[in-house]
Amino acid sequence: MQGHWSDPGRRIGRMNPSQKTGREIIAAARPGSLSAFPEGESMENQSASTMHAFPDADRAAVYQAIFNRRDVRGQFLPTPVPDDVLSRVLMAAHHAPSVGFMQPWNFLLVRSSAVKQRVHDVFQQANDEAARMFPEGKSEVYSRLKLQGILESPINLCITCDRSRSGPVVIGRTHIPTMDLYSSVCAVQNLWLAARAEGLGVGWVSIFHEKALQEALAIPEHIVPIAYLCIGYVSHFKDKPELEQAGWLPRLPINDLLYFDQWGASDPGQDAPLSEALREMQARIQQDQVYPR
Amino acid sequence: MQGHWSDPGRRIGRMNPSQKTGREIIAAARPGSLSAFPEGESMENQSASTMHAFPDADRAAVYQAIFNRRDVRGQFLPTPVPDDVLSRVLMAAHHAPSVGFMQPWNFLLVRSSAVKQRVHDVFQQANDEAARMFPEGKSEVYSRLKLQGILESPINLCITCDRSRSGPVVIGRTHIPTMDLYSSVCAVQNLWLAARAEGLGVGWVSIFHEKALQEALAIPEHIVPIAYLCIGYVSHFKDKPELEQAGWLPRLPINDLLYFDQWGASDPGQDAPLSEALREMQARIQQDQVYPR
Numbered sequence: 001m002q003g004h005w006s007d008p009g010r011r012i013g014r015m016n017p018s019q020k021t022g023r024e025i026i027a028a029a030r031p032g033s034l035s036a037f038p039e040g041e042s043m044e045n046q047s048a049s050t051m052h053a054f055p056d057a058d059r060a061a062v063y064q065a066i067f068n069r070r071d072v073r074g075q076f077l078p079t080p081v082p083d084d085v086l087s088r089v090l091m092a093a094h095h096a097p098s099v100g101f102m103q104p105w106n107f108l109l110v111r112s113s114a115v116k117q118r119v120h121d122v123f124q125q126a127n128d129e130a131a132r133m134f135p136e137g138k139s140e141v142y143s144r145l146k147l148q149g150i151l152e153s154p155i156n157l158c159i160t161c162d163r164s165r166s167g168p169v170v171i172g173r174t175h176i177p178t179m180d181l182y183s184s185v186c187a188v189q190n191l192w193l194a195a196r197a198e199g200l201g202v203g204w205v206s207i208f209h210e211k212a213l214q215e216a217l218a219i220p221e222h223i224v225p226i227a228y229l230c231i232g233y234v235s236h237f238k239d240k241p242e243l244e245q246a247g248w249l250p251r252l253p254i255n256d257l258l259y260f261d262q263w264g265a266s267d268p269g270q271d272a273p274l275s276e277a278l279r280e281m282q283a284r285i286q287q288d289q290v291y292p293r
Numbered sequence: 294m295q296g297h298w299s300d301p302g303r304r305i306g307r308m309n310p311s312q313k314t315g316r317e318i319i320a321a322a323r324p325g326s327l328s329a330f331p332e333g334e335s336m337e338n339q340s341a342s343t344m345h346a347f348p349d350a351d352r353a354a355v356y357q358a359i360f361n362r363r364d365v366r367g368q369f370l371p372t373p374v375p376d377d378v379l380s381r382v383l384m385a386a387h388h389a390p391s392v393g394f395m396q397p398w399n400f401l402l403v404r405s406s407a408v409k410q411r412v413h414d415v416f417q418q419a420n421d422e423a424a425r426m427f428p429e430g431k432s433e434v435y436s437r438l439k440l441q442g443i444l445e446s447p448i449n450l451c452i453t454c455d456r457s458r459s460g461p462v463v464i465g466r467t468h469i470p471t472m473d474l475y476s477s478v479c480a481v482q483n484l485w486l487a488a489r490a491e492g493l494g495v496g497w498v499s500i501f502h503e504k505a506l507q508e509a510l511a512i513p514e515h516i517v518p519i520a521y522l523c524i525g526y527v528s529h530f531k532d533k534p535e536l537e538q539a540g541w542l543p544r545l546p547i548n549d550l551l552y553f554d555q556w557g558a559s560d561p562g563q564d565a566p567l568s569e570a571l572r573e574m575q576a577r578i579q580q581d582q583v584y585p586r
Contacts, residue, residue, distance in 0.1 A: 048372040048526045053492030058354035061347060062490040065355045066385045066483050079341040087570040088585045091578075092359045094547045097485070099499060101536035103545050112554045130467040142464065166542060171435065172499045174423040178474070179499050182519070185478035190359050192390070192479075193486065197355040199346030206392060206465045206472050218556040226475070233341045243394035249459060252396050254387045261405045263511040277380040285384075292381045 060293035065193045067291040068237060072201030074146045075234040076153040085198050086155070089231075092194035093159065098183035100171035104163065105184045105226075108217055110156035118216040119208075119228070120150045126207045141248070148205040153230035158217055159188050161224040184226040191229070201234035239289065251286065254278050353586035358486045360584040361530060365494030367439045368527040369446040378491050379448070382524075385487035386452065391476035393464035397456065398477045398519075401510055403449035411509040412501075412521070413443045419500045434541065441498040446523035451510055452481050454517040477519040484522070494527035532582065544579065547571050 053059065090107055098104060110116060127147065134142050150156060161184040173179040188204070195202045205228045213225050244251055255275050259265050267275045284290045346352065383400055391397060403409060420440065427435050443449060454477040466472040481497070488495045498521045506518050537544055548568050552558050560568045577583045 048370045048528075049375070049378075049492060051492060052527065052530060054354060054357070054490045057350070058357065059490040061351035061354035062358045062486060063381070063385065064347070064351065066487060067388050069388075069390070071390050077341045082342070083567045083570050085342075087567060087574055088356070090551070090571065091547060091574055091585055092356065094545075094550070095360050095362075096482070097362070097364050097497065097534075101534055101542045103542075103550075106550045106552060106556075107547075108552045108554075108556060110554055115554050126468045130464075133462045133467055135462075145464070147465070169426045169428075171423075171438070171536065171541070172440070172497075174426055174500060175419045175502055176499050181471070182474075182478045182481075185475045186482045186485075188475075189389070189479045189482035190486075193355060193483075194359060197347045197352040199342060199344060204390065204465075206469050207467060209468055218558075220556065223556070234345065235341075237345060241394055243464065248464070249394045249396075252387075254384060254400075257387070257396075257399045258383070259399060259401045261401075261403055261408050263399075263401060263513065263516070265511075274376045274380060277376050278383065281380055281384055292384055 056293075061197070063291060063293050065196045067285075069192055069196045070201065070237045070241065072203045072230070072234055072237070073149050073242070075201060075236055075238075076149045076230065076232040077235060078152070078154060079233040081155055081200065081232060085200070089191050089194040089198060089200065093187040093191035096183065096187035096190045098186070099173045099179035100166065102166040102170050102173075102180060102183065104161045104165045104180045105187045106160045106162060106223070108158040108160065108219070110158065110217070111154065113151075115216070116150055116156055119156065119213065120148075122208050122212040122216050123148055123150060123205060125212070126209055130207055141246070145242075145246070147207060149203050149230040149232070150205065153201075153203070153232040155231040157191075157229045157231055158213075158219070158225050159184055159191070159227045159229065160219065161226050162222075163224065164222060181224060181226060184224075188227045188229070195231060196237075199233060200231055201237065203230040204228070205230060251282075254282055349586075354490070356584060356586050358489045360578075362485055362489045363494065363530050363534065365496045365523070365527055365530070366442050366535070368494060368529055368531075369442045369523065369525040370528060371445070371447060372526040374448055374493065374525060378493070382484050382487040382491060382493065386480040386484035389476065389480035389483045391479070392466045392472035393459065395459040395463050395466075395473060395476065397454045397458045397473045398480045399453045399455060399516070401451040401453065401512070403451065403510070404447065406444075408509070409443055409449055412449065412506065413441075415501050415505040415509050416441055416443060416498060418505070419502055423500055434539070438535070438539070440500060442496050442523040442525070443498065446494075446496070446525040448524040450484075450522045450524055451506075451512070451518050452477055452484070452520045452522065453512060454519050455515075456517065457515060474517060474519060477517075481520045481522070488524060489530075492526060493524055494530065496523040497521070498523060544575075547575055 054062065093105065093107065094103070110119065131139055131143050161181050163180050170180065192202045208228065210225060213228065214221065219225055238245065243249055255278055258278070260267060281292055347355065386398065386400065387396070403412065424432055424436050454474050456473050463473065485495045501521065503518060506521065507514065512518055531538065536542055548571055553561055574585055
């Protein structure tokens with residue numbers, strides 16, 4: 001392990017962005033060593049771009065968490081999750097962005113077998129209903145999918161949104177009232193990525209009647225359960241999302257989702273390099289499982 | 294830079310989780326070299342825990358992105374964002390989790406000054422209304438806050454949610470209809486963290502009448518604009534969230550937000566180590582700006 005710890009450029013334990021590491025100073029002073037710049041960029045622009053960028057290996061680690069994260073349902077191990085690991089992923093969630101800094105989330109940790117069983121019953125009822133909503137061919141495929149690991153995962157966690165936190169008028173929520181719900185979702189995603197780095201699988205279960213879930217966990221009516229997560233170590237992470245692997249739906253071509261300046265407006269020509277970069281990147285992901293770093 | 298690239302344990306360019314690096318194998322074989330385990334854990338448990346965990350330095354990089362991410366409003370530089378950088382952060386967004394793998398997002402890239410100006414006007418109108426909603430003392434503070442960088446940031450990006458994508462019945466959205474909106478929020482957070490690693494600032498502007506924003510961008514009525522983001526290189530990242538630094542609201546103590554097995558139930562005694570770990574961690578963050586890694 002010492003290779004990392006002795007590397008003077010690693011910014012371990014130094015999060016204050018006003019200080020610079022040797023690596024940052026070197027990167028800023030030697031823009032030519034970076035390949036990311038279109039030719040003709042000025043020196044000044046180049047140093048602006050590299051000034052706060054992570055060193056390449058750190059950036060790659062962030063992308064690895066993003067591209068290697070999976071929604072885990074079937075591979076949980078009973079291995080307990082140590083308190084220090086759990087506290088780090090919870091703290092990551094607590095440092096999500098929140099509208100008006102309202103931090104509307106609560107973290108309801110479920111480890112009691114009896115409570116898990118109650119939540120599982122709530123899932124089961126909704127899932128039976130759900131199976132009947134799909135057309136015939138899809139309904140059978142649906143019933144074969146494993147959609148939750150409530151009982152097998154050592155930790156369940158409900159992340160909620162208290163819409164009344166910090167009073168009725170919230171900066172940034174004055175016109176789009178759902179912003180507080182979105183803040184709690186950001187907390188979920190922070191936790192999910194932190195968990196991936198810790199080697200923990202996370203599965204988001206959403207097949208519940210909200211009211212029944214609230215009852216099972218004694219959550220008051222005005223508190224919105226945003227996500228019910230199953231968390232634990234796993235035997236393996238799948239190469240691709242399960243629904244992609246199962247042929248339920250394909251990964252969409254990103255260029256089909258990209259518009260320029262107005263909805264529906266495609267690449268106006270000047271953006272050919274961006275479209276081309278995205279096309280190549282997606283081909284490498286799909287064909288060779290080589291992800292950006 | 295070569296220190297990272299020549300490090301045999303770095304998993305650069307190798308995202309397939311079924312392969313193991315030397316570092317992973319060593320970590321699994323030498324559980325004693327890791328400090329994260331409570332004493333008395335079995336060997337088997339320990340290897341399960343370390344099997345898929347990132348090497349320490351990579352895990353630290355993920356936490357650095359999470360804890361060092363800021364909602365940027367005032368520090369944008371005009372430096373252009375290279376196509377390869379932009380394509381990586383967009384691809385990170387496209388690899389967010391989505392309910393039923395529906396990938397409900399679109400990415401509307403705004404770089405035209407005229408369109409930015411139109412969006413800025415839409416913001417201005419809503420912001421004037423918002424200022425009047427706060428009580429007297431807070432209203433003045435509100436008016437002094439810089440809440441957006443629409444015109445200064447080289448790239449604006451609207452991430453949307455197409456609620457009709459992949460048909461009316463979606464796995465996992467059968468009972469909680471907002472799950473598709475939440476998927477698009479996960480895309481926002483993925484992009485935000487990737488951007489931080491790239492040294493790019495991101496600011497989420499949410500003070501708009503939704504309808505007016507849709508008109509400015511020609512977004513159809515049935516498409517929900519989830520986030521309007523300002524993106525660009527920055528002069529600096531602030532040490533703390535601006536609203537925390539400005540004394541608008543404090544960071545909440547995480548232990549006050551944590552419940553056990555039922556809403557409102559506090560630490561049942563057995564969880565004293567977890568509560569203590571969180572308390573210490575938060576104290577270190579608040580007092581010394583030392584973040585988990």
